[in-house]
Amino acid sequence: MPRGSSGKGGVGVPAPGADAPGPGEMASVVARIRATVRQHSARFERSIPLIASENLLSPYAKELLISDLHSRYAEGLPGDRYYEGNEQVDEVENLCLGLARRLFRCSFADVRPISGTVANLAVLKALAEPGDVVGTSRLADGAHISSAAFGAFGLRGVRPAYYAWDPRTMTIDVPGTREILRATRPKTCLFGLSLFLFPLPIDELRATMEEIGARGWYDGAHVLGLIAGGEFQDPLREGCVVMSGSTHKTLPGPQHGILLGETDDDPELERKLQAGAFPGVTSNHHLHAMAALAVSLAEHLQFGREYARRTIANARALGQALHDRGFHVLGAELGFTRSHTVAVRVDSEGGGASVARRLAEAGIIANKNLLPGDKSPKQPGGVRLGTPEVTRLGMGEAEMVRIAELFDDLLHRQRSPAEVSDRAAELKRGFTTLRYCFAAGEAAYRYYDLVGRDPS
Numbered sequence: 001m002p003r004g005s006s007g008k009g010g011v012g013v014p015a016p017g018a019d020a021p022g023p024g025e026m027a028s029v030v031a032r033i034r035a036t037v038r039q040h041s042a043r044f045e046r047s048i049p050l051i052a053s054e055n056l057l058s059p060y061a062k063e064l065l066i067s068d069l070h071s072r073y074a075e076g077l078p079g080d081r082y083y084e085g086n087e088q089v090d091e092v093e094n095l096c097l098g099l100a101r102r103l104f105r106c107s108f109a110d111v112r113p114i115s116g117t118v119a120n121l122a123v124l125k126a127l128a129e130p131g132d133v134v135g136t137s138r139l140a141d142g143a144h145i146s147s148a149a150f151g152a153f154g155l156r157g158v159r160p161a162y163y164a165w166d167p168r169t170m171t172i173d174v175p176g177t178r179e180i181l182r183a184t185r186p187k188t189c190l191f192g193l194s195l196f197l198f199p200l201p202i203d204e205l206r207a208t209m210e211e212i213g214a215r216g217w218y219d220g221a222h223v224l225g226l227i228a229g230g231e232f233q234d235p236l237r238e239g240c241v242v243m244s245g246s247t248h249k250t251l252p253g254p255q256h257g258i259l260l261g262e263t264d265d266d267p268e269l270e271r272k273l274q275a276g277a278f279p280g281v282t283s284n285h286h287l288h289a290m291a292a293l294a295v296s297l298a299e300h301l302q303f304g305r306e307y308a309r310r311t312i313a314n315a316r317a318l319g320q321a322l323h324d325r326g327f328h329v330l331g332a333e334l335g336f337t338r339s340h341t342v343a344v345r346v347d348s349e350g351g352g353a354s355v356a357r358r359l360a361e362a363g364i365i366a367n368k369n370l371l372p373g374d375k376s377p378k379q380p381g382g383v384r385l386g387t388p389e390v391t392r393l394g395m396g397e398a399e400m401v402r403i404a405e406l407f408d409d410l411l412h413r414q415r416s417p418a419e420v421s422d423r424a425a426e427l428k429r430g431f432t433t434l435r436y437c438f439a440a441g442e443a444a445y446r447y448y449d450l451v452g453r454d455p456s
């Protein structure tokens, strides 16, 4: 047994100095990490990426991720920091806040949450106390794990009151939910989904929320870029006082989070949201990502309307093309989707897990997904498909038909994954550069080699 090992398969805490790396050992680990990430980039370059929560960063935004801001601390708000040296950070963060307010047409923004989940925790800290009831949707109806006892709801100690759901229209059932709200009287009502096909009826529930004294909260993680582009619902105008979100799904920004709201008439709400973000759920925020977000917000102001419109048109075209080839696409009576997402029930093709795995073998990246009516959370009956990334690469409705043909060949006509993967790569070859951003035409999957060689 090596000195310092616990004896459990060689895993344990080494004695000081006992596990010093051999000559060149760590250099080769670094080389291996670089090679693996390059492999990843090359794989995505030839794949059809259909994960609904993913997107591609613009070159100018990417550049800021490796700027010196990555190395800095800036607790607090611009002009009121705990550290010195933040003047330039303050300037960028003020720009970022102004761009966010302009893009979402609202009075309040906070760009300190470092992800969508962290933004949700900040809202829960601001709007709810442990033990409170908070209205939300069930996971099986498409809600994010933030709403689960094992997620953010559980961390804050709040109890969910689940809305009624209409599986035919794939949205909240209004009469049933009115009854639930009157019976459970939540102080906060969360609207937002991870399987988000159609706008939610917040306006229709507004009077009931007012009647019971509940405030509306929208989790726009998935649809933020569509809302900003004016192509989805506008929650802050429909009865929600705050909107949280991730900034890297339909909004093609860096991995980060955001809070947005209408707080002009409610300075106490603004104070609580800010305190929820810091010191509630962050100390430093990620300044490099915040700067990249500022760029992405500016680009979305410039290019976002067209991008949002095409993303949705592509999703509807993909839904139609799959439906035409015998797939059970949800929401058929309503045009399949009004967002970036398409949900396909694949029980007859082998179930969500098996289909997602076979698609990946064939170069099509998607994810298995629980669908309303599924009996076991461990056996999702569907796959979720999204068009944010393929649209960002310039694909249009004709390419959505070609993608549906690949699905058909693989899952209905038993073509081999190798053959389908070759055809997926061929289709992708024409779509590997970025659109809807400044410096459009840059390689989307480029690995930026700063040093030019592996360490030795």
Ligand SMILES: Cc1ncc(COP(=O)(O)O)c(C=O)c1O
Pocket (backbone or CB within 6 Å): 053, 115, 116, 117, 118, 120, 143, 144, 146, 192, 193, 194, 219, 220, 221, 222, 245, 246, 247, 256, 257
């Ligand atoms: C509705 C919803 N909210 C929040 C999140 C969490 O976002 P993040 O991954 O940025 O923490 C997600 C992630 O997919 C989501 O779908």
